[in-house]
Amino acid sequence: MGFTSPCLKRIELHRRTWRFVFFALAILAGFAAGLGYGWLIHPVGYHSIDPQTLQIDYQTDFVLMVAELYRAEGDLAMALARLDFLGGSPQVTINDAIDYANTRSYAAADLQLMQDLASVLRQALDGRD
Incomplete structure (x- = not known):
């Protein structure tokens, strides 16, 4: 009952790796989108500051x-x-x-x-x- 084949372990490890890769890519994409929005689309504008x-x-x-x-x-x-x-x-x-x-x-x-x-x-x- 507690037997897991090496093939299933490999598939599970592969699935975890891809889950981590997609998570890291999502974080990077969110970071890039935030920088792009803040720097290019809607930058802070200071006018007539004394x-x-x-x-x-x-x-x-x-x-x-x-x-x-x-x-x-x-x-x-x-x-x-x-x-x-x-x-x-x-x-x-x-x-x-x-x-x-x-x-x-x-x-x-x-x-x-x-x-x-x-x-x-x-x-x-x-x-x-």
């Missing part, structure tokens, strides 16, 4: 990158141009970034970079008035 719409954490990261570039280059005019990219007053932008960085426990070195840039910017703007 840097001012960035969340404060991204703005803070941007200010930190500007501060790092200022430390490396020493070009205040270029740093101001980069900060103008975010819109608004550069002083307000830097101060908001420093406040956010303080609340999120940024590294002390990163905070110092932003504070140094804010200090230099403050001195430059005070000297201009």
Whole structure:
């Protein structure tokens, strides 16, 4: 009663193999169809996106990158141009970034970079008035 012929075992193994192959092909076809739909038929379109719409954490990261570039280059005019990219007053932008960085426990070195840039910017703007 428990006897199974080798031929039946081979057929069952063959059937399982094909079932796995068809399953894998179905997964790949679904993946390809999803990519095709998302990239070709209905891609995400961003129009008129302003840097001012960035969340404060991204703005803070941007200010930190500007501060790092200022430390490396020493070009205040270029740093101001980069900060103008975010819109608004550069002083307000830097101060908001420093406040956010303080609340999120940024590294002390990163905070110092932003504070140094804010200090230099403050001195430059005070000297201009």
